[in-house]
Each structure stands twice: as C-alpha cells, then as structure tokens.
Amino acid sequence: MAKPILANKKICFVGAGAMAEAILRGVIDKGIAHADHVFVVNRHNQNRLQELRRTYGVQIHSDKKVQERFIADADIVLLAMKPKDVEEALGQIKASVHKPQLIISVIAGLSIQSMLQYLESDLAIARTMPNTSSTIGLGATGISFSAQVTEDQRSMTMAIFEAIGIAEVVEEPLLEVVTGVSGSGPAYVYYFIEQLVEAAVEGGLSLETAKKLAVQTVLGAASMVQETGEEPAVLRKKVTSPNGTTQAALEKMDELGFPNAVKQAVHRSSERARELGALMEIRPKEKG
Numbered sequence: 351m352a353k354p355i356l357a358n359k360k361i362c363f364v365g366a367g368a369m370a371e372a373i374l375r376g377v378i379d380k381g382i383a384h385a386d387h388v389f390v391v392n393r394h395n396q397n398r399l400q401e402l403r404r405t406y407g408v409q410i411h412s413d414k415k416v417q418e419r420f421i422a423d424a425d426i427v428l429l430a431m432k433p434k435d436v437e438e439a440l441g442q443i444k445a446s447v448h449k450p451q452l453i454i455s456v457i458a459g460l461s462i463q464s465m466l467q468y469l470e471s472d473l474a475i476a477r478t479m480p481n482t483s484s485t486i487g488l489g490a491t492g493i494s495f496s497a498q499v500t501e502d503q504r505s506m507t508m509a510i511f512e513a514i515g516i517a518e519v520v521e522e523p524l525l526e527v528v529t530g531v532s533g534s535g536p537a538y539v540y541y542f543i544e545q546l547v548e549a550a551v552e553g554g555l556s557l558e559t560a561k562k563l564a565v566q567t568v569l570g571a572a573s574m575v576q577e578t579g580e581e582p583a584v585l586r587k588k589v590t591s592p593n594g595t596t597q598a599a600l601e602k603m604d605e606l607g608f609p610n611a612v613k614q615a616v617h618r619s620s621e622r623a624r625e626l627g628a629l630m631e632i633r634p635k636e637k638g
C-alpha cells in the first residue's frame with residue numbers, strides 16, 4: 351500500500367536507463383508511488399519509453415512540449431542520465447524546473463554545487479548514490495541534501511530510497527566513498543560470482559550446478575553477516591579449520607593480493623567519481 355507521504359506526488363524521471371528502471375520499478379512494486387504519478391522522459395529512444403510503459407504502466411509521451419510539462423508539473427524530478435549527458439540534459443530542463451520542486455540526482459560525481467550552477471536556481475536537491483539492487487528492494491543508497499531541502503522533501507526522499515532498500519544520509523564528500531562501496535559494489539560481487547562459477551566449471555561441475563552453488567554461497571554468506579550480527583572476520587574464522595581447505599584457499603588469496611585488490615578497486619571507483627565530478631564542474635570562465 352502506498353505510503354501517504356508520496357501518494358499524490360508526481361515523480362518525473364529524466365533518463366530512462368538501468369538506474370531509472372531500478373528505482374521506478376522498486377517504487378511502483380512497493381506501492382510507494384502509483385504508476386499514474388510516475389512520468390518518464392528520455393533523450394531519443396521512444397521504444398525504451400514504450401517498453402517502460404508496457405512493463406510498469408508509467409506515463410510517457412513522444413512530444414517534447416508534453417515532456418517539458420511532465421517535468422514542470424512534477425513534485426520530484428529525478429535525474430538519471432550518464433555524466434557525459436549532464437550538460438545537455440540540464441540545459442534542456444533548466445527552463446522547466448522551479449521551486450519548490452525537489453530535484454533528486456543519482457548521477458555519480460555530480461555535486462550539488464554543480465547542479466545548482468547548471469540549473470541556475472536555488473532549488474532543493476537530494477544528491478544520492480543508489481545501486482541496481484534497488485530493483486528488487488535490496489538497494490543500498492547514500493544521500494546528501496542541499497540546504498534548501500525541507501523536512502517534507504527529506505521525508506519523501508527517505509521514503510523513496512527506503513522503499514527500495516536501505517538509505518544512509520552522509521556528508522556530501524562521502525558520497526564518493528559510497529560510490530566505491532555500494533554504488534559500484536554489485537559489479538564486484540557479480541565478478542566474484544563469475545570467477546567462482548568459472549573455477550567450478552574448470553573443476554568439472556556443470557554450469558548449472560556451479561551457478562546454483564556459487565549464488566547460494568554468496569547469498570548465504572551475506573545473510574549470515576546480516577542475521578547473526580557477527581563480524582565477517584569472526585564468521586570467516588568459523589569456516590577456516592586449522593590447516594584445512596579454507597586456510598589453504600585464503601592463503602592463496604593473500605598471496606595473490608586479493609585484499610589489496612578489493613580495497614584498491616573501491617578507492618579507484620571513488621577517485622573516478624571525483625574525476626567525473628570535476629569533468630562536470632562549470633568553470634568560472636564558462637559561465638555566461
């Protein structure tokens with residue numbers, strides 16, 4: 351059942367890609383917003399919009415003027431385009447957005463300051479870093495708010511992201527760390543599963559059995575951390591018999607630099623988010 355806080359609010363997604371779909375599906379499936387109140391606009395791809403309408407019942411239109419009205423009439427405008435498209439997209443919507451709308455961004459690296467500059471207005475902004483697991487209600491989102499965001503708008507933002515997973519409010523510079531951990535994180539886990547499966551197949555298991563065992567192992571291990579409340583290191587030790595198989599495997603992982611590889615990957619993702627943010631900054635000389 352829809353939470354009253356969002357029941358009559360209109361949300362317009364600008365950008366109809368993977369992340370927009372993850373959020374809109376989660377929000378509609380969880381009943382946090384009704385599909386009649388969810389609008390989606392995209393750059394060119396009408397087929398993509400049709401597909402979203404067929405699947406989720408969201409509101410779409412091919413006419414640019416109607417799309418502009420979708421944006422202008424929304425209570426919440428959710429920005430979900432790639433960093434490379436930010437300049438063009440924000441230039442296009444600048445005339446349609448206005449106070450007291452809430453702008454929610456999921457764009458990696460794009461600072462609140464840059465958004466305010468692009469939109470040339472003192473708007474309420476929630477900068478977020480979700481992940482694709484939001485699709486099934488298991489997302490992990492970091493959120494920072496601009497000074498203009500009201501209590502009601504904070505509550506709406508939290509309601510959206512808590513409907514599709516967990517949400518943590520952090521200081522804005524820490525959103526880059528969130529990006530490295532949970533924004534990009536699902537890909538590291540999929541990569542890990544891919545290697546488990548490959549090794550299992552190399553060992554002789556069928557692909558089907560390998561996938562089943564690998565996925566259940568990752569699911570079971572994550573659930574153990576969550577449900578027992580024990581530290582991962584403690585749980586790891588319970589698997590690791592002295593001089594047993596797990597110890598031998600972990601020694602191999604240490605020898606090949608697994609801990610360092612994971613940590614460096616997280617730091618590199620955060621660093622890349624900062625680089626993308628810098629590329630999207632409006633430099634003083636570029637201002638009209």
Ligand SMILES: NC(=O)C1=CN([C@@H]2O[C@H](COP(=O)(O)OP(=O)(O)OC[C@H]3O[C@@H](n4cnc5c(N)ncnc54)[C@H](O)[C@@H]3O)[C@@H](O)[C@H]2O)C=CC1
Nearest residue numbers: 365366367368369392393430431432433435439456457458
């Ligand atoms: N995919 C992920 O796991 C995550 C992505 N993000 C962020 O979400 C944003 C979107 O990522 P994805 O959904 O993966 O990208 P995507 O490429 O799947 O979707 C981007 C969409 O934006 C649309 N678009 C481009 N220019 C536009 C314009 N001028 N007006 C309207 N729509 C326009 C494109 O047509 C496309 O539908 C990125 O900024 C990314 O940093 C954040 C967290 C996780």
Ligand SMILES: O=C(O)[C@@H]1CCC=N1
Nearest residue numbers: 458481529533534535
């Ligand atoms: O790869 C990316 O840039 C986006 C941001 C976090 C996850 N995907």
